[in-house]
Amino acid sequence: MWRSTHAVLAWLRRHSVLVLTANLVGQIGIIVTGGAVRLTRSGLGCSTWPQCEPGQFTAAIHPETSYHQYIEFGNRTLTGVLSVVAILVLLVVRTAPGRSRAYRLLGLVPIVGVAAQAVIGGVIVLLHLHPGWVSLHFAVSGALVAASLYLLHRHGEGDGPPVSVVGPRVRALAWALAGLTVMVVVLGVITTGAGPHSGDETVGYRFTVDPALVSKWHAAAVWAFVAVLAAFLFVVHRSPDAGAAAGPAAPARVAVVRRAAWLLLAITLLQGVIGYVQYFTGLPILLVGLHMLGAALLIAGTTRVVLTTRVR
Known part of the structure; x- marks a missing residue:
């Protein structure tokens, strides 16, 4: 045994x-x-x-x-x-x-x-x-x-203990991305609950809020996320202190941060395309399902970006 x-x-x-x-x-x-x-x-x-x-x-x-x-x-x-x-x-x-x-x-x-x-x-x-x-x-x-x-x-x-591999501006932008991810996901959940795919055949709209209005709030949060992510990519590529805390291994460690950020950008752009297409095509079930998968990948991608900004 x-x-x-x-x-x-x-x-x-x-x-x-x-x-x-x-x-x-x-x-x-x-x-x-x-x-x-x-x-x-x-x-x-x-x-x-x-x-x-x-x-x-x-x-x-x-x-x-x-x-x-x-x-x-x-x-x-x-x-x-x-x-x-x-x-x-x-x-x-x-x-x-x-x-x-x-x-x-x-x-x-x-x-x-x-x-x-x-x-x-x-x-x-x-x-x-x-x-x-x-x-x-x-x-x-x-x-x-x-x-x-x-x-x-x-x-x-x-x-x-965790040791930062990037400068303070990059760290601040990474945590801003994390906060905006929470906002995007929460507003996305409310948007779905306010729309025709709320999950019940007898009650079509589970949340009594205007689905068009809350979808605009959701889109605004996404655009804010994209703006911060663009700023993150710019700073991590251009800022002279992007790898200031990484020491001699700065180039390799910052390269990991950059790859994680580019992957997150790809996920975000694909998620945005799916979101706008589903909105203007009457919310087909397949696209809404793909959008939920994209939300999970967005959470994972943002978490990865934050984690690559430090090492143990």
């Missing part, structure tokens, strides 16, 4: 990056499947929680069965897969030799997050898709994407 446990832990340590990457991909994937539940109005495809139907955990099959049950049950199934991955992450992080207590505590985040999401999902079903809880569900998923990328990044670092 001890040898089997030792072999499993040894395998996990050898494939730790794979496990942590799978966790990040899974956290992004659950946003996509959760979006499918909302966009197809399958939020009550399973009538109860934690069971899908009274007396059984799987979707009920009968002549009146619709695809809604399978979509919601599929999302619940992915939550189960994420739970297994979260346990593996916990084992990888908690058994990592020579790592700090702070790093080991990070291993609890995925499993606690998945458990919290399961409870929130259950409350959503029991409260018949209360819009506030639906929005919280997405917000927690976004936070878990950021936390999962942070965990993957920290795995490849040491445990010393």
